[in-house]
Amino acid sequence: MKKDTQYVHIGTRTDPATGAICPPIYPATTYRHPEFGKSTGYDYTRTGNPTRAIAEQVMADLEEGDRAFVLSSGMAAVALVFSLFAPGDRIVLSDDLYGGTWRLLERVFSRFGLRSEYVDLTAEDSWAPRLAGAAAVFVETPTNPLLKVVDLPRLCSRAKEHGALVIVDNTFMTPYWQKPLTLGADIVVHSATKYLGGHNDVLAGVVVCRGPELADGLTLLHHSVGAVLGPQECWLLLRGIKTLPLRLARQQENAYAVARWLQGHPGVSQVYYPGLEGHPGYEVHRRQASGAGGMISFRVRDVRDVRRLLIDGQVVLFAESLGGLETLITHPASQTHADVDPGLRRRIGITDDLLRLSVGVEDVEDIIDDLERRLTNPPGSR
Numbered sequence: 506m507k508k509d510t511q512y513v514h515i516g517t518r519t520d521p522a523t524g525a526i527c528p529p530i531y532p533a534t535t536y537r538h539p540e541f542g543k544s545t546g547y548d549y550t551r552t553g554n555p556t557r558a559i560a561e562q563v564m565a566d567l568e569e570g571d572r573a574f575v576l577s578s579g580m581a582a583v584a585l586v587f588s589l590f591a592p593g594d595r596i597v598l599s600d601d602l603y604g605g606t607w608r609l610l611e612r613v614f615s616r617f618g619l620r621s622e623y624v625d626l627t628a629e630d631s632w633a634p635r636l637a638g639a640a641a642v643f644v645e646t647p648t649n650p651l652l653k654v655v656d657l658p659r660l661c662s663r664a665k666e667h668g669a670l671v672i673v674d675n676t677f678m679t680p681y682w683q684k685p686l687t688l689g690a691d692i693v694v695h696s697a698t699k700y701l702g703g704h705n706d707v708l709a710g711v712v713v714c715r716g717p718e719l720a721d722g723l724t725l726l727h728h729s730v731g732a733v734l735g736p737q738e739c740w741l742l743l744r745g746i747k748t749l750p751l752r753l754a755r756q757q758e759n760a761y762a763v764a765r766w767l768q769g770h771p772g773v774s775q776v777y778y779p780g781l782e783g784h785p786g787y788e789v790h791r792r793q794a795s796g797a798g799g800m801i802s803f804r805v806r807d808v809r810d811v812r813r814l815l816i817d818g819q820v821v822l823f824a825e826s827l828g829g830l831e832t833l834i835t836h837p838a839s840q841t842h843a844d845v846d847p848g849l850r851r852r853i854g855i856t857d858d859l860l861r862l863s864v865g866v867e868d869v870e871d872i873i874d875d876l877e878r879r880l881t882n883p884p885g886s887r
């Protein structure tokens with residue numbers, strides 16, 4: 506099957522008893538044993554649930570991994586992976602990454618002795634010396650919010666020389682555009698709340714891994730810790746994934762048009778979008794991903810525009826998530842990255858003039874008109 510067909514046919518053959526075209530929802534928390542010492546394969550829903558099993562198989566197939574785990578949020582997925590490590594282990598991370606991941610490490614896992622180090626993963630001379638002795642590297646590419654691109658095959662091959670695991674947060678790309686496990690990574694995580702769910706109506710996370718050792722370690726943690734996704738949400742997630750190719754195509758087309766338009770606007774001083782030829786990671790991104798995605802960040806010249814852009818939108822809504830049908834605008838410094846150490850934020854450029862757009866599927870003219878109405882044209886510029 507071609508990629509787009511594969512997505513549409515998700516779950517269509519999961520109920521042979523009735524031939525139902527969409528997957529069944531099993532709300533049961535417990536399962537009757539047919540005989541002493543025998544199981545149907547399902548005993549108790551925290552350990553295994555038939556609807557969740559479908560979602561997990563779908564995600565393992567799409568990411569080309571050996572095993573997938575579906576969880577109650579993206580942060581639960583990240584926490585599951587961090588729980589693989591032991592006190593004293595050191596993780597190297599992108600200095601630009603989702604603020605919640607930073608908070609989880611600095612405020613929670615640091616208390617259990619897990620050490621972290623934030624470096625520019627786009628510059629080999631900054632990350633290569635940190636690999637010796639590291640237990641893992643945690644990467645977003647493109648990063649949130651500055652959309653920096655990390656060379657995944659290069660990083661994975663160097664990390665392997667040092668025995669460090671590579672964990673990729675693939676939320677921005679999804680397996681439709683980028684498959685890190687095929688590029689040498691060991692584990693992929695997702696906030697499935699975003700593009701995979703796609704409708705801003707389900708909070709979910711996914712972990713996909715390669716190899717039996719990681720699969721066994723994560724299986725133990727998944728049902729021991731218990732942050733599993735409920736069957737109704739698994740069903741919503743599966744329904745969302747079926748239309749992922751359609752949504753992504755439109756979001757990307759719109760994002761490219763909005764990025765080009767922002768680039769030409771005199772009130773905008775910088776645009777970050779990996780689909781623009783001038784983006785420093787353009788070539789690397791093209792080699793490892795088949796699409797540039799729907800996320801754009803940009804800086805305004807007049808900081809007063811920030812407030813206007815955020816609060817006054819008719820089409821572009823001021824709300825914190827991403828990857829849904831509606832175009833959303835976020836202010837990383839005060840929202841998604843508010844908890845990140847202010848020094849680190851300043852050093853990497855998450856400043857007050859920065860805004861992040863998750864471009865939706867609306868008519869692109871409406872998106873641009875809505876932004877245009879609220880952006881200042883500096884005197885004499887037009």
Ligand SMILES: Cc1ncc(COP(=O)(O)O)c(C=O)c1O
Nearest residue numbers: 578579580603649676696698709
């Ligand atoms: C890149 C990335 N990873 C992880 C998360 C956390 O996911 P969730 O909000 O589903 O817990 C987010 C949330 O915004 C994110 O943007």
